[in-house]
Amino acid sequence: MKQETFNLTKEKIIQSAISLFNTNGFTGTSVRAIAKKAGVNVAHISYYFNGKTGLMEYLVSDFYEGYLNAMDGAILADLDKSPVSRLTRLVFNILSYQHERRQLTRFVYREITLDTMLIREVMSTYMLKEKFLLASLLEEGMGDGSLNKIPIGHFIVQLKGMLTMPFLQPQYIAEVLYLQPHEDYFVKQYFHELESWMISLLTPKKEAIL
Incomplete structure (x- = not known):
């Protein structure tokens, strides 16, 4: 009790x-x-x-622990699939995770725009692991020829921006894509937008089928 x-x-x-x-x-x-x-x-x-600062640290750390678990889950669930299949599954998992925690997601993404000791620690731990997981998938696909050779860093920055914008600037997504990030349908429809972009950019034309 x-x-x-x-x-x-x-x-x-x-x-x-x-x-x-x-x-x-x-x-x-x-x-x-x-x-x-x-x-x-x-x-x-x-x-x-241990006070308000400790509470914020807990929220940010807890968010990223769940975030990385969502990424790991996608990779481990599809080990027999192609890199692009695992990448799209990973993106779907991230979108679903963020959407289920919309308020927390918005708060965390706003906080990481500030240059504080906590945020620098987050950047050097959770975000480096996120970069490693994404880069590993891309390098694997480029190595076996299933993905186009593109600048990995630029792709990760673009993808990260697309994953964060709906929660930082929902009104912009509504104006441009006519999607409402707070609605239940959002994850499925926005994922299809990202999936189409990733496949058109990453997949060689002759292998454009997952």
């Missing part, structure tokens, strides 16, 4: 923080506001997260 109460209190704090950080920003949100929204004592935030 105590463990259930512990988990419930912690989850209330997390969800309240995500909501307030998105509405008021990290600096504009007080510990008291989080506690009030969660219906808990301020001391609980110190106990579980």
Whole structure:
């Protein structure tokens, strides 16, 4: 019973923080506001997260742990498939993961635009692993001739931009692609947009079938 109460209190704090950080920003949100929204004592935030900064660190780290698990899941599930099949599966997994956690995704992507010690640590750990996984797939495909030889770094930057934009600038996606990122259909339709782009760019014309 105590463990259930512990988990419930912690989850209330997390969800309240995500909501307030998105509405008021990290600096504009007080510990008291989080506690009030969660219906808990301020001391609980110190106990579980060692304050507001610790709470933010938890949210960013937890987001990227799940993000990389989604990437790993795509790669491990399709080891017998072609690099382009694994890459498209990976992209679908990332989109699904982000869409299920839209508020958290938006908060994290806004925070990583800031130059802080935490963000530099994230850039040197989680994001380097993301780059490694993507580059490995691309290098494998280019090595066996199933993918066109393109600048890997440029492709990763383009792909990353396309994966983050719906959550940072949903109004732009709505204006250009007529898709609403908050709707349930979004992942499937936006994935098809990305899949078409990746296949046209990466796949040799004579092998344009997965």
